[in-house]
Amino acid sequence: MPAATVLPRSFYDRDALAVAPELLNKVLVAGEVRARLVEVEAYRGADDPGAHSFRGRTPRNATMFGAPGSLYVYFSYGMHWCANAVCGPGDTPHAVLLRAAIPLAGLDVMRERRAKARREVDYARGPGSLGQAFGFDRSFDGVDLTRPRGRVRIVDDGTPPPARPGVSTRVGLAAGKGDAFLYRFFVAGDPHVRRSGSGGADRRGGGARSDQ
């Protein structure tokens, strides 16, 4: 098993739509907590009415306009802290929302933080839950994800992204949700991915594409 390597800034310095599917199966690390990303969403600056950066820079979204490879954390619905990886290219305000992950280490800490979650599968299922499991808050906004011993980082442990990720529209948006915005990517069939829409949870097998 190769040593885990921190993703370099060049990984993030691209369109969020290119970065998002490649973040699947990477490992998010903060202190002793580690979890494998299985669901993400791309948000793309000026062309994306669903993005926080669509209407320009504000105090809240300033981190999105900063260096690719930064962590953009925002407060959602008066209750939850959600985390994004800032992307590019250059200073283009793109980002990838981290929506769900498989707990790998630091399970005691996660269980304590996620007291309401009964099952391990729910520790980091959904962006608010993921933020709570990792202990994110305002002080994490702007953290550099590319530092090998940084406070938060994303590493490659040798697990490749799925060859054919699940793809769908994004969750919970009033704007930017048509078929032109297939910006959500997930590991098809993984139980840690928040179920969407109707029907069965566990679609698996050869093809794997649009929804679960």
Place this chain on the structure above:
DNA sequence: ACCGGGATGTTCT
């Protein structure tokens, strides 16, 4: 399993 609503507070119009 599916749906409806309340919690809770920052951000922007």
Place this chain on the structure above:
DNA sequence: GAACATCCCGGTG
């Protein structure tokens, strides 16, 4: 004052 990249609980079938 409305909207919001959400979560959880309780009702119903």
